[in-house]
Amino acid sequence: MPQADRVEVNRIPHNEWRTLGRLALESAATGLFVSLVLALAVFIVSFEAKAAGAGDPGQGTLLLRDDAGARTAAPLLLTDVHMEVSGLVARVQVRQRFVNPTSQWREGVYVFPLPEKAAVDHLTMHIGERVIEGQIKERAEARRTYENAKAEGRKTTLVEQERPNMFTTSVANIGPNEEIVVALEYEEMLRYDEGSFRLRFPLAITPRYVPGLPAESASGGTGWSPATQQVLDADRVTPPYVNAREGLVNPVTIVVDLNAGFPLAKLASSYHAMNIVEHPGDRYRLTLDGGPVPAARDFELVWTPDIGAAPGAALFTETKGDKTYALLMALPPTTPDTTAARAPREITYIIDTSGSMEGVSITQAREALLMALDRLQPGDRFNVIEFNSTSTPLFSAPMPLDPATLSRAKQFVGALRARGGTEMLPALKIALAGDRESPLVRQVVFLTDGAVGNEDEILRLVHDKLGDRRLFTIGIGPSPNTFFLTKAAQFGRGTFTFIGDVREVKEKMSALFRKLESPALTDIVIDWPGGADAWPRLVPDLYAGEPLVVTAQFPAGTMQGNVAISGKRTGAQWQKLLPITVGAPEPGVAVLWARAKIDALMDAGRQGAPEPDIRNAVLDVALTHHLVSKYTSLIAVDVTPTKPAGADSVKSALPGNVPEGLTGFDQLPRTATPAALLIVIGFLLLLAAAAMALARRYAPLRGI
Amino acid sequence: MATAAERGGPFGRNDREARNWMRASAPGIAFRCRPAESSPLGSSPPTPRARPNPHKRWLLVACIVLAACAGAASLGNGLYIYAKARVAQVLLHSAWIETQATGGAIKPWPWADTHPVARLKAPSQDADLLVLAGASGRTLAFGPGHLDGSAAPGDAGNAVITGHRDTHFRFVGRLVPGDPLAVERADGSQRHFAVRRIYVADFRELNIPRDTRVPTLTLVTCYPFDAINPGGPLRYVVVAEAT
Numbered sequence: 001m002p003q004a005d006r007v008e009v010n011r012i013p014h015n016e017w018r019t020l021g022r023l024a025l026e027s028a029a030t031g032l033f034v035s036l037v038l039a040l041a042v043f044i045v046s047f048e049a050k051a052a053g054a055g056d057p058g059q060g061t062l063l064l065r066d067d068a069g070a071r072t073a074a075p076l077l078l079t080d081v082h083m084e085v086s087g088l089v090a091r092v093q094v095r096q097r098f099v100n101p102t103s104q105w106r107e108g109v110y111v112f113p114l115p116e117k118a119a120v121d122h123l124t125m126h127i128g129e130r131v132i133e134g135q136i137k138e139r140a141e142a143r144r145t146y147e148n149a150k151a152e153g154r155k156t157t158l159v160e161q162e163r164p165n166m167f168t169t170s171v172a173n174i175g176p177n178e179e180i181v182v183a184l185e186y187e188e189m190l191r192y193d194e195g196s197f198r199l200r201f202p203l204a205i206t207p208r209y210v211p212g213l214p215a216e217s218a219s220g221g222t223g224w225s226p227a228t229q230q231v232l233d234a235d236r237v238t239p240p241y242v243n244a245r246e247g248l249v250n251p252v253t254i255v256v257d258l259n260a261g262f263p264l265a266k267l268a269s270s271y272h273a274m275n276i277v278e279h280p281g282d283r284y285r286l287t288l289d290g291g292p293v294p295a296a297r298d299f300e301l302v303w304t305p306d307i308g309a310a311p312g313a314a315l316f317t318e319t320k321g322d323k324t325y326a327l328l329m330a331l332p333p334t335t336p337d338t339t340a341a342r343a344p345r346e347i348t349y350i351i352d353t354s355g356s357m358e359g360v361s362i363t364q365a366r367e368a369l370l371m372a373l374d375r376l377q378p379g380d381r382f383n384v385i386e387f388n389s390t391s392t393p394l395f396s397a398p399m400p401l402d403p404a405t406l407s408r409a410k411q412f413v414g415a416l417r418a419r420g421g422t423e424m425l426p427a428l429k430i431a432l433a434g435d436r437e438s439p440l441v442r443q444v445v446f447l448t449d450g451a452v453g454n455e456d457e458i459l460r461l462v463h464d465k466l467g468d469r470r471l472f473t474i475g476i477g478p479s480p481n482t483f484f485l486t487k488a489a490q491f492g493r494g495t496f497t498f499i500g501d502v503r504e505v506k507e508k509m510s511a512l513f514r515k516l517e518s519p520a521l522t523d524i525v526i527d528w529p530g531g532a533d534a535w536p537r538l539v540p541d542l543y544a545g546e547p548l549v550v551t552a553q554f555p556a557g558t559m560q561g562n563v564a565i566s567g568k569r570t571g572a573q574w575q576k577l578l579p580i581t582v583g584a585p586e587p588g589v590a591v592l593w594a595r596a597k598i599d600a601l602m603d604a605g606r607q608g609a610p611e612p613d614i615r616n617a618v619l620d621v622a623l624t625h626h627l628v629s630k631y632t633s634l635i636a637v638d639v640t641p642t643k644p645a646g647a648d649s650v651k652s653a654l655p656g657n658v659p660e661g662l663t664g665f666d667q668l669p670r671t672a673t674p675a676a677l678l679i680v681i682g683f684l685l686l687l688a689a690a691a692m693a694l695a696r697r698y699a700p701l702r703g704i
Numbered sequence: 705m706a707t708a709a710e711r712g713g714p715f716g717r718n719d720r721e722a723r724n725w726m727r728a729s730a731p732g733i734a735f736r737c738r739p740a741e742s743s744p745l746g747s748s749p750p751t752p753r754a755r756p757n758p759h760k761r762w763l764l765v766a767c768i769v770l771a772a773c774a775g776a777a778s779l780g781n782g783l784y785i786y787a788k789a790r791v792a793q794v795l796l797h798s799a800w801i802e803t804q805a806t807g808g809a810i811k812p813w814p815w816a817d818t819h820p821v822a823r824l825k826a827p828s829q830d831a832d833l834l835v836l837a838g839a840s841g842r843t844l845a846f847g848p849g850h851l852d853g854s855a856a857p858g859d860a861g862n863a864v865i866t867g868h869r870d871t872h873f874r875f876v877g878r879l880v881p882g883d884p885l886a887v888e889r890a891d892g893s894q895r896h897f898a899v900r901r902i903y904v905a906d907f908r909e910l911n912i913p914r915d916t917r918v919p920t921l922t923l924v925t926c927y928p929f930d931a932i933n934p935g936g937p938l939r940y941v942v943v944a945e946a947t
Contacts, residue, residue, distance in 0.1 A: 213917060224913075225913075355854060355855075358852050388855075388861075389855055389859060389860045389861040390859070390860065417852065418852070419852060419854055419855060419856065420854070420855040420856070420859065420860075420861045421855070421860075421861050663852065668839070668851070668864075668866055668907055668924055668939065669839045669840060669841050669844055669849065669866055670841060670926070670934060670935065671844065671866050671867060671868055671869055671873065671924060671925045671926040671939070672868055672869045672870055672925075672926035672931070672934035672935075672936070673785045673789075673845070673868050673870055673871060673934060674782070674785070674934045675781075675782045675783075675785035675786055675870060675871070676782065676870060676932055677782070677932050677933065677934060678778045678779070678781045678782030678785070679778070679779055679782035679783065680782075680932060681775075681778045681782075682774075682775045682776065682777070682778035682779025682780070682781075682782060683775070683779060684775070685771045685772070685774050685775025685778060686771070686772060686775035686776065686779065687775075688771045688775070689767075689768050689769075689771035689772035689775055692764060692767055692768045692771065693768050695764070696761075696764055696765070696768065
C-alpha cells in the first residue's frame, strides 16, 4: 500500500460508528482466520493420528456386520501362548480369550493357524473359576453336540481341524461383558536341520486363493469365499481379515520355557524381539520384548547346540496302557565328498507371482531366484516358470545354460510383478511334463507362499507326475502355508526351506544349495525288532543335515534288541545298529506316534486310497489318543444353561490380520483429492484477508 | 517482514524507543496487554478500546498477508490438483502410444515411478482414461491406478482400478448397470465389459475377490461423490464383467 494513501487515511476524522464497525469487522475477520487455522490444524493432526494408529494391535471395539447386516461389535480375541520345550519335543498351550464387550449374547468363530505337525489333544473351557474339560468326538457328532448345547443356552466350545495347520474354535453363548477362555494344548516334534533346532508358531493366515467354479453346497463356514467344486470347504478356510490400515487385531503374548538339554552356541528369535533369561542347567525363559504383538507374522525360535554337544542319535520312550511307544532320532553322518564331481542337472524353477505374493514376498522370491540362477553351472539345463492366473514359462523347454539364456532369465525374473490368482496346477503340470525317467538329475524348485485352498489336489498331481524328479519347496513370506509346503516337498521327495525375511535369503538359499548339490541318503529301511508298528512306513530321503525321525509302537514288554537302519548314498551302503531299551519315561511320545500314524494315513488318502477306509483307520487312532483330526473334534459343554431362553445371540466371525508386509489385499488408496477442500479453504482465507484489509483501511488513527 | 515502525507507520518519529519497548515486553503478551506507563507514545489515549494499538496493527498486517498468502496457496494447490489430473492424461497419451509400439513399460516423464498399463473407456460417459500401474496416492494424482496384485486389466481374474472421485473417476458415479466399458491393452487388443453390479461399502469391510472366472473390472472410488472431506470411509464399487 503506498504510503501517501495511508497518510490520507490517517487524516480521516474520528467517528464513533466507524470505530465500532471496524472493531466488528476486524474481530469477525480475525475470528474467521483463527478458526480456519485451527480447523486446518485439527484436520492435519487427525490425519496423522489415523496413520500412527495403524501399527498398534487394536484393543478397541471391532465393528462387524452380523448376519442381519447390522453393524455390531464382535467379540475380541486375545491369545497367550506358552511353549515348554524339552529335548526334541514341545508342549504348547494356546489360551484364546474371547471377550464380549457388548450387552448382548454372542457366538464367536475364530479360524487360526497352528504348526502343521501339531497333535492337538487337550481342550479346556474356562468360565470364571470353573473349568470344563473337552472331549474328543467324531466330527459330525461333536458338531451336533455343539449345536444342541448352543440352542439350550449352554456355553460350549468346539475345536475343529480344517487343514493340518488351520483350526476353527467356535464358542457359543458368551454373555454380555463376559470373557470365556479356551485353552488348547498340543504336542509337537521339533525340526532339527543343519545343526539347528527350529520351533515355529504360525500367527497369521495368508488369505488363500480358491480355484474352481462355485459349488451348489456350502459347508457352514464363515469365510469370505463360497465353496467351489475344487475346494468344497472353501467357506471354512477363508477367514475374514481386517484391512491393515484399520489397525491390527488379535494381540498375542508368547512365553517359551526352553530346556535344551545341552549347552547352546546360539539362541535367537527370527522375527520377534525377545527377552532371554538364562537359568542354571541350560534352561532359558523367553518373553516378548515390549509386550503383546499383533498376530501378523509367524514366530520362530532357533537354537544351535555347542559344537560337540549336538545329539547324534536319541531314543525316547513312553509306556501307556499295554503299549510302549518309541521316538527315534538319528543323524546320518554328512559325507565329506564335496570334491566329488557335481553331476550336470536340469533344474526348473517355478515362481508364484500371484497377488498374495505382492509386497515383501515377491521381493524375497526374486532375490532367492536370482541367487539360484547364479549358482547354475555350465552343462546344466534350466527353465523358469512364472504363474498366477496363468502360467508363463520362460522357455518352452529347459535350455542349456549359456550367457544368453542366463541373461534372458535374469531379465525375466527381474521384471516379475505379483498379481492375480494362484492357479498352481497348470504350472506344476508344465514343470512335471515329459518323461518319467531321465538320465539327468532333474530338480524342480518351487517358490511360493502356498496360499491355496486346494492343497490335496496339487499334492495328488505331484505324487502322480513326479517320476524321477525331485521337488524342493521354498516357503516365502511372513506367514506361508507350511502344511502345503512341507507336504509338497515330502511328496516330491525333496526338502523345504522357509524364507521369512529378505535378510535370510542368502543364508537359507546357501543351505538349500548344499542339499540340492550333495547326494541324498535314499532307500532308507528301518528294521525294528519284534512286533513294532512304526510310522512313517516309508522313510523319506534325507538331505544334507537332516535327521531321521521315526516313531514306533510295541506291545508292552516286547521292546528290546536292536533297530537296524540302512540306506544308500551315491551307490554306497550306509548302515547303523542302535540298541533300544525302555528308558526314562518321556511324556508325549505316544501322542506323537498317533499323530505320525494319522499323517501317514491321510497321505495314503491323498495318494488315492479309498476315503471310507482312511476315515475308519484315522478315527480309531484319533479317538484312542484324544487327537483332533479331519474326522475328530474336541468339544467342551457347560452343564447348566446360562443364556435366558428368549435372549438372542449373534454369531460373529472373528477376523485375522493380513500378514505383515503383504500389500496385495485390498490396500485401497484414498480415492478423493483434497482439491475441493483446498479451494474452499483458499477462498475463505482470501475472504478473511480482504475483510481484514478493509477493516484496516477504515481504521481511525487518532494517536498521531 | 518490516515492522510497522520500520515502514514509517505510527512509530515513525520514535522508532528506536518503540523497538526497545517491544524487546522489553514479554513475548506473546505484548499485543494483548500494554502497560500504560511504558507506552512509547507520550500522549495518553482517551480509552484503551478506541486507541489505535500499534502492535495490534502490526499483527493485523501480518494476519492479512498470512491469510492472503495461505489462501492463495491453498486455492492454487486445489486448482493445481485438477490441472495435474488433466495435463497428466495428455502426457500419458504419448507414453501409451510408445508403450503400444515398443511393448515396454514407458515412463510418461523421466522421474515418474509408474507407467500406463491400459486404456479404459466408458463410451456412455465419454470417458477415455489411461490407467497407471500401482494404486498409490502419488499415482492417482495423474490417472486411475491399477491395484498391484490384482489381475491385469482384460486378463482372466479381477482387475481392480481405483481413481479419484473428484477427478478421473467422476464419471463412475454416473454409470448404470448394463453400461459398456472397454479396455485397450498394451498389445493393442480390446476387451469389452458390461457393468453388472454397483454398490457402496465401508472400505474396512470391503473384501474384493482377487480372482474371478470371468475377466472382471472392479472400479473403486470414494463415496459420496460431492463430499468435501477427502478421508471418508465409504467406497463406491462398480463391477463389470467381460462380454
